[in-house]
Every structure is written in structure tokens, then in C-alpha cells.
Amino acid sequence: MSGILVVEDDFDTCALIALKLRSHGFDVRTATNGEEALAEIAAARPDLVVLDIMMPKLGGFDVCRRLRDDSATADIPVIMLTSKARESDVEQGLAVGADDYMAKPFSPRELVDRVGLLLSRRSA
Amino acid sequence: MTRGARLGRRLRLAFAVPIAALAVGAIAATASLAAVTRQVDELHAQEQTLDQGNAELLQRMIDARTALQQYVVTGSFETRTAYETAQERFAAGLERARAGSPVGSRARALVDRQASLAADWTEKAGDPVAALGTEALRSPGLADLSAEGERIFSELRATNEETVAFIDAEELANRNAIHQTATLLGWLLAALTLASLLAGVFIARRTTNYVADPLERIGKSLERLALGDLGTRIAPEGPVEVREVAEALNLLASSNQTLSRIQNERSARDRVIGDTCRRIRRHLEIDPLLRQVVEELGVALDAERAFIRLAEGDVFGPIRAEWRTPGLEPLGLDPPGIDPVMVLAYLRRLADPGAALAIDDVTGRTGFDERSRRALFEMGLRSVLVVPLLAGPDAIGVLVVSTGSVHHWTEHEKAVAEAVARETGVALSHAQSYERERETVTKLRELDQVKSDFVSSISHELRTPLGSIMGYTELLLDGDGGEMTEPQVHALEVVARNARRLRILVEDLLTLSKIESGGFKLTFGPVDTDELVEGVVEVLAPSIAERSLVFDKVVDTATGVFLGDGEQLERVLLNLLGNAIKFTPPGGRVSLSATREIESISFTVTDTGVGIPEEEQGRLFTRFFRSTRSHEAHIQGTGLGLAIAKGIVDGHGGRIQVWSRENEGTKVTVRIPALSATAPTTPPRMAQAPPDVSAGGRPLSRKAAS
Numbered sequence: 101m102s103g104i105l106v107v108e109d110d111f112d113t114c115a116l117i118a119l120k121l122r123s124h125g126f127d128v129r130t131a132t133n134g135e136e137a138l139a140e141i142a143a144a145r146p147d148l149v150v151l152d153i154m155m156p157k158l159g160g161f162d163v164c165r166r167l168r169d170d171s172a173t174a175d176i177p178v179i180m181l182t183s184k185a186r187e188s189d190v191e192q193g194l195a196v197g198a199d200d201y202m203a204k205p206f207s208p209r210e211l212v213d214r215v216g217l218l219l220s221r222r223s224a
Numbered sequence: 225m226t227r228g229a230r231l232g233r234r235l236r237l238a239f240a241v242p243i244a245a246l247a248v249g250a251i252a253a254t255a256s257l258a259a260v261t262r263q264v265d266e267l268h269a270q271e272q273t274l275d276q277g278n279a280e281l282l283q284r285m286i287d288a289r290t291a292l293q294q295y296v297v298t299g300s301f302e303t304r305t306a307y308e309t310a311q312e313r314f315a316a317g318l319e320r321a322r323a324g325s326p327v328g329s330r331a332r333a334l335v336d337r338q339a340s341l342a343a344d345w346t347e348k349a350g351d352p353v354a355a356l357g358t359e360a361l362r363s364p365g366l367a368d369l370s371a372e373g374e375r376i377f378s379e380l381r382a383t384n385e386e387t388v389a390f391i392d393a394e395e396l397a398n399r400n401a402i403h404q405t406a407t408l409l410g411w412l413l414a415a416l417t418l419a420s421l422l423a424g425v426f427i428a429r430r431t432t433n434y435v436a437d438p439l440e441r442i443g444k445s446l447e448r449l450a451l452g453d454l455g456t457r458i459a460p461e462g463p464v465e466v467r468e469v470a471e472a473l474n475l476l477a478s479s480n481q482t483l484s485r486i487q488n489e490r491s492a493r494d495r496v497i498g499d500t501c502r503r504i505r506r507h508l509e510i511d512p513l514l515r516q517v518v519e520e521l522g523v524a525l526d527a528e529r530a531f532i533r534l535a536e537g538d539v540f541g542p543i544r545a546e547w548r549t550p551g552l553e554p555l556g557l558d559p560p561g562i563d564p565v566m567v568l569a570y571l572r573r574l575a576d577p578g579a580a581l582a583i584d585d586v587t588g589r590t591g592f593d594e595r596s597r598r599a600l601f602e603m604g605l606r607s608v609l610v611v612p613l614l615a616g617p618d619a620i621g622v623l624v625v626s627t628g629s630v631h632h633w634t635e636h637e638k639a640v641a642e643a644v645a646r647e648t649g650v651a652l653s654h655a656q657s658y659e660r661e662r663e664t665v666t667k668l669r670e671l672d673q674v675k676s677d678f679v680s681s682i683s684h685e686l687r688t689p690l691g692s693i694m695g696y697t698e699l700l701l702d703g704d705g706g707e708m709t710e711p712q713v714h715a716l717e718v719v720a721r722n723a724r725r726l727r728i729l730v731e732d733l734l735t736l737s738k739i740e741s742g743g744f745k746l747t748f749g750p751v752d753t754d755e756l757v758e759g760v761v762e763v764l765a766p767s768i769a770e771r772s773l774v775f776d777k778v779v780d781t782a783t784g785v786f787l788g789d790g791e792q793l794e795r796v797l798l799n800l801l802g803n804a805i806k807f808t809p810p811g812g813r814v815s816l817s818a819t820r821e822i823e824s825i826s827f828t829v830t831d832t833g834v835g836i837p838e839e840e841q842g843r844l845f846t847r848f849f850r851s852t853r854s855h856e857a858h859i860q861g862t863g864l865g866l867a868i869a870k871g872i873v874d875g876h877g878g879r880i881q882v883w884s885r886e887n888e889g890t891k892v893t894v895r896i897p898a899l900s901a902t903a904p905t906t907p908p909r910m911a912q913a914p915p916d917v918s919a920g921g922r923p924l925s926r927k928a929a930s
Contacts, residue, residue, distance in 0.1 A: 110688050113688060113692055116692060116695040116699065117695075119704065120695075120699055120704060204687050204688070204691050205688075205690050205691030205727055206695070208695045208698055208699055208702075209698060209702060
């Protein structure tokens with residue numbers, strides 16, 4: 101069972117993603133900000149991270165950059181949750197090493213599809 | 225020639241003297257001639273009488289002698305009578321001769337001698353012989369008598385001849401005298417004429433010089449005056465009239481010089497004012513404007529200080545701008561003694577509200593109170609010129625120019641100050657309006673920014689809860705929350721549909737707010753027209769089918785690939801075709817065509833729908849505008865689609881045009897400049913998109929959008 105870390109400061113959104121992923125058989129942990137996320141990753145390496153950008157304390161870009169800078173976490177797939185209208189977010193997200201992004205508001209079904217896609221690509 | 229003789233008198237004299245001389249000469253000559261002639265005539269008549277008388281005397285004596293001789297011979301009575309008759313006639317002749325010779329003259333003496341000789345003859349010869357008659361022939365004394373008679377007779381005859389000679393001599397003498405007189409008179413007349421002529425010429429010449437020379441000098445002076453030598457004056461000389469002319473001309477020249485000086489001063493002043501005003505007008509901001517004014521005016525009037533206070537509501541503010549000559553201390557913001565309210569109250573009492581108040585010496589009578597005057601004096605303001613700055617009838621400030629010593633403010637200086645103040649008033653109110661306007665614009669921009677930020681942030685804030693709603697709805701519909709009943713599913717579908725509408729609205733609002741704030745960026749790349757149209761049709765085909773519409777798609781083969789933001793153009797066409805479908809009743813016809821034009825690609829969407837009322841067509845691209853027809857037909861929409869479409873087309877440097885007629889249909893054409901996709905250039909009016917996004921971001925974003 102793949103372990104997925106969902107980093108999202110909005111509680112309802114976070115719970116939604118967790119609920120959806122769990123219902124599809126993923127092992128989901130959650131974090132509500134960047135620092136928490138890094139602590140969770142350090143505690144147990146996830147197979148994939150769903151990462152929100154706008155978060156208190158440490159934002160999604162910084163988290164992603166640190167993951168990529170650390171060789172132990174550099175290869176963890178990251179899906180960023182961004183707002184579609186903000187081209188700069190997409191640009192920056194790709195620049196810091198995100199594997200994919202989804203614009204909010206997003207379809208939970210599609211998120212599950214992408215998570216599955218990325219994991220299967222990684223394991224292949 | 226005396227000064228001041230009148231020209232008229234001189235001219236009269238010049239003409240009168242020769243004429244009078246000539247007249248007098250002529251009269252004198254005529255009178256002399258008449259007198260001489262009369263005298264000659266008298267003499268002539270006298271001489272003639274004498275001559276006749278003299279001839280008669282001799283004739284009668286001869287007659288008497290002849291008659292006597294005949295009587296002696298014949299003794300006839302007749303001869304005796306003839307003798308007596310001759311004697312009688314002699315007396316008549318004598319009388320006549322006497323009449324022809326004045327008493328005491330030589331002629332009378334000669335006549336008288338003839339008379340005495342005749343008497344002597346008669347007595348000694350005639351009468352004795354007569355008494356004898358024929359006897360005498362025989363008388364022995366006859367011979368003696370005859371001899372005596374003949375002797376006397378000869379003497380008489382000699383005397384008579386002497387008289388004739390005398391008369392002849394006399395007549396010759398007379399003739400000579402007449403001749404001489406006439407000659408003399410002729411000479412006299414000639415001399416007089418010549419003298420008159422000479423006098424005339426002389427007087428005329430003198431008069432001419434007397435008049436002409438000053439006139440000529442006047443002419444030359446006038447010429448110099450005309451050439452601009454305004455200092456030229458004419459020496460008054462010559463006749464009174466000419467002197468009067470010269471004096472009048474001098475007066476004219478003087479006033480002309482004065483006028484010219486005034487004119488020069490005025491034009492110099494106008495130049496100063498003009499230059500100053502031109503420089504003042506350059507300023508649109510209040511403080512630089514006021515600084516310029518005080519400096520310009522201070523320098524122009526050679527003052528020590530110049531400053532301005534502006535009205536702030538009903539009172540005057542501090543000194544807003546001050547100029548002073550180097551070395552002077554500033555007056556400070558609110559110097560005592562210069563109470564602008566009082567100054568203004570004073571100025572308002574003046575008839576002309578824009579007139580300057582000039583105080584040559586503040587220690588004199590000024591209309592200011594003692595305290596103010598002392599304060600002014602102590603500050604070193606001895607002489608002040610105060611001018612209100614007017615905006616229309618309202619005083620919006622006061623301009624003060626001052627010197628440290630007593631100074632007489634001339635009309636010229638006042639005029640300059642007034643003109644500059646007038647201009648300053650105008651420029652100031654312009655600057656104030658400009659500043660207010662700028663403040664308003666800034667405020668409006670800020671407000672607009674606040675609004676855009678608000679819309680943007682509220683949209684963002686809406687997204688998260690909306691995301692949750694949509695996500696959870698989907699979750700439930702997917703059965704992740706367990707099995708659901710049919711009514712539950714239906715209810716959730718309604719929730720999902722409305723959440724989608726809400727999402728579209730939020731996205732549209734965000735897009736529009738970006739377009740309006742200029743933050744909307746297009747991502748340019750190669751766009752295949754066929755693909756673009758096909759994509760649009762693919763999305764909308766179900767709607768077309770649902771409403772049973774006839775759909776025509778026409779893509780010109782020449783359109784090919786062009787440079788643009790494919791995603792956004794797809795959005796535009798989706799919106800336009802979507803509208804066409806929504807507003808066309810079932811069974812109608814819609815079409816989408818793409819055509820290559822000379823310098824553009826045009827996309828045209830037509831329908832046979834309800835159309836747009838003409839009066840609403842102008843507002844089609846206004847945000848939140850919705851046609852009355854959409855309300856009537858209960859067609860949903862946000863009223864943002866066309867506004868966004870226009871923003872996108874504008875961003876491409878293109879145009880969007882609408883033709884519509886109610887109940888007939890609508891045609892919308894979008895023209896996009898056809899930029900070559902193979903040689904990318906900076907698209908018009910758009911910043912070039914970052915290359916990595918246009919290259920790598922697009923496939924991802926399209927995936928995300930689908």
C-alpha cells in the first residue's frame with residue numbers, strides 16, 4: 101500500500117483528499133503546513149506528496165525545493181495544488197521540481213487518477 | 225528784415241510797392257502831358273490870333289495905302305470909302321493882334337509899335353493926302369508927304385515882319401519846349417518803370433527767401449522726424465505764420481516723442497509680462513509655479529522680496545513661496561504685520577478687485593493700522609506692492625513685492641505686477657484643478673486597484689470552499705460515502721451543477737479582473753486553425769444535438785497555423801458559439817467558419833436566433849450586461865463571457881464585431897492579426913510570454929483545464 105502525504109492547510113480540503121485517497125486504498129497521512137510536512141517526511145518517507153502552495157509557516161514551493169535538495173527525498177513524486185489562473189505558480193512549481201500540478205478547484209476523482217498515474221510511472 | 229513781420233503784409237508790400245509806383249508814374253506822366261498840351265494849345269491859339277491879327281494889320285495898311293493912292297489918282301468916292309474902311313478894319317486887326325499878345329510881352333510891344341506907326345502914317349501921310357484928294361497930285365507937298373508916308377510904311381512893314389519872325393521864333397521855341405518835355409517825361413516813365421521792376425524783383429526775392437528758407441528748413445526737419453529722429457526740433461524763424469507752423473510742428477514732435485517713449489515702455493513691459501507669463505504657464509504644479517512667479521516678479525521689479533500667501537478656506541495660509549535678494553533672511557512662514565485678511569479686506573474696498581495696492585512708504589498714510597505698519601517697518605519692508613490673486617471674482621491669494629527703502633511704485637510696475645498676478649491667478653486655479661484632478665485620478669486608481677484586489681482575493685477565497693463543495697459532492701456521487709438513494713443523487717447533482725456555475729462565475733470574474741488590471745497574460749504559440757475549430761465543435765456538439773440545430777462548419781484550407789494563445793482563443797470561440805446555440809431556438813441554424821484574410825484570420829459565428837435589440841448592441845461587451853432577450857428566454861449566463869472574449873481578442877490586437885437583428889439572427893466576427901507562427905515576433909500590445917511556459921506549460925495546462 102502506497103503512503104501518501106497530503107499537505108493542505110484548509111481542513112475540509114485536506115479531509116476531502118484524504119477521504120478520497122483512502123477510499124481508493126492509499127495510506128494517507130496529512131500535514132497542515134510546510135514544517136509539519138517536512139517533519140512527517142523525515143519521520144517516514146511517503147511514496148508521493150500532494151502539496152498545496154499557499155500555506156502558513158512554510159509554503160509549498162519551499163517544501164518542494166527542500167525535498168529536491170535532499171538526496172534522500174529528491175525522487176519523491178510531488179503533485180502541487182495551485183490556482184490555474186496563476187501562471188507564475190505553474191512556472192515556479194515546475195521550476196522547483198514538481199512532477200504535476202492541479203488547479204483548484206479540482207476534481208478528487210482526477211486527483212486520484214493522477215496519483216495512480218505518477219505512482220505507476222515511478223514503479224515502472 | 226525785422227523778426228515777426230507778417231507774411232501777408234510782406235506779400236502785400238511786395239506787390240503794392242511796384243504797382244503803386246507804376247500807377248503814380250503813369251498818372252504823373254499823363255497829367256504832365258495834359259498840362260503841357262494844354263499850354264501848347266493855348267500858346268498856339270494865341271500865336272495864331274496874333275499871326276492873323278498881324279497879317280491883317282499889314283494887309284489893312286496896304287489896303288489903306290492902295291486905296292489912298294487910287295483915290296488920289298481917281299478921286300473916286302469909292303476909293304475914299306475903301307481907304308476909310310481899311311482904316312476901320314485895321315482897328316479890328318489891331319484888336320485881334322492885341323488879343324493874341326499878352327500885355328507886356330514883346331509881341332504886344334511889336335503890335336503896339338505897329339499901331340503907333342500906323343497912327344503916325346495916318347496922321348502924317350494918309351489923312352493929309354486924303355484931305356487933299358485929287359488935289360494932292362498937284363500939290364507940291366505931296367512928294368514930301370509920300371516920302372514921309374513911305375518911310376513910316378516901311379518901318380511898319382519892317383515891324384510887321386519883325387512880328388512875324390518873332391511869332392515864328394516863338395512857335396519854334398514852343399515846339400522845342402514841348403519836345404523836351406515829352407522826352408523828359410518818357411525818360412522819367414522809363415526810369416520809374418525800371419525802378420518799380422527792380423523794386424518788385426528785389427522785394428519778391430527777399431520775400432521768397434524770407435518765406436522759403438524757413439519752410440525748407442521745416443521740410444528737412446519733417447523729413448528727419450519721419451525717418452525716426454524724434455529729437456529733431458525746428459528753430460522758429462521767418463514770418464509769424466511760418467513760426468507758428470514751426471512751433472506747432474515742434475509741439476507735435478514733442479508729443480510724438482512722448483508717445484513713442486510711452487509706446488516703447490509699454491512694449492517693453494508687455495514683453496516682460498509676456499515672457500513671465502509664458503514661463504509661469506509652463507508649471508502645472510502649484511509650488512514650482514509660485515516659486516517661478518515670485519522670482520520673476522521680484523527680478524522684473526528690481527525688488528528685495530516677493531512672496532505669496534494662498535487662501536485656505538476663509539483665512540490665509542502661511543507664506544507659500546518667497547523670493548528675496550541674496551543676503552536677506554527669509555521672512556518666516558507667518559511674519560507679523562502682514563495680515564493677508566486685512567490686506568485683502570483693504571483691497572476689496574478698491575473699485576477694481578485685481579488692482580494693486582501700492583504703498584510707497586509704510587511709515588506714511590497707508591490705510592493699515594499702526595501696529596501693522598510698525599511691524600512691516602521693523603521687518604525691513606519699507607515699500608510694498610500688494611496684488612490679490614484672483615480666480616474669477618474670488619481672491620485665492622495675495623502677492624506681495626517689497627523693497628527695503630522708500631520706493632515710488634510707478635504705473636508701469638503696478639501694471640506688470642497686476643498682469644503677472646492675473647496670469648498667476650489663472651495658472652494657479654488651473655494648477656489647483658490639475659492637482660485636484662490628479663488626486664481624484666490617483667484616488668480612483670487606488671479605488672480601482674482596491675476593487676480589483678478585492679474581486680481577485682474574494683474570488684480566491686471563494687475557490688477553496690467551492691472546491692470543497694464540488695469535491696465532496698463528487699465524492700458522494702462517486703459512492704465514496706456509501707450507497708445513495710435516487711432522490712439523494714438527484715439533489716447532489718443539482719448541488720454539483722450550481723457549484724459548477726459558481727465556479728465558472730468565479731473564474732470569469734478572476735479573468736476579467738486580470739484583464740482590467742492589465743495582469744492578464746496571453747501565452748503565444750502556434751495555433752492550428754483546424755484543430756482550434758475542431759476542439760470547439762467537439763465540446764459543443766452535444767449541445768447542438770440536444771437543441772436539434774443545424775450546424776455548419778467551414779474552415780478555409782488556407783488558414784493554416786498562426787501565432788496566438790490557442791487556449792484563450794478556444795475560450796472565445798466556445799463562448800461565441802455557446803451563445804449562438806443558447807439563443808437559437810430548436811431547429812435553427814448555427815455556423816462557425818474560419819477564413820484567411822489578407823492580414824488576419826477571421827472567425828465568424830452566425831445563428832438564426834433571437835438576435836439582440838439594436839439599442840442593446842452598444843453594451844454587449846460591458847461586464848454583467850445581459851440582453852433582455854436572455855431574461856425573456858430564461859437563458860442562464862453571467863454576462864461576463866463577451867467582456868472576457870473582447871479582452872482576449874484585444875490582447876491579440878484583433879477586433880470583434882457584432883451584427884444582429886431581432887428575431888433574425890446574429891453574426892459575430894473575430895479578426896486576429898495573422899502573425900506567422902514559424903517566425904515568432906512580439907505580438908502586438910502584449911508582453912512576450914516566458915519561453916519555458918509557452919513551450920512546456922501548455923500541454924500541462926491543457927490537461928488541467930480539460
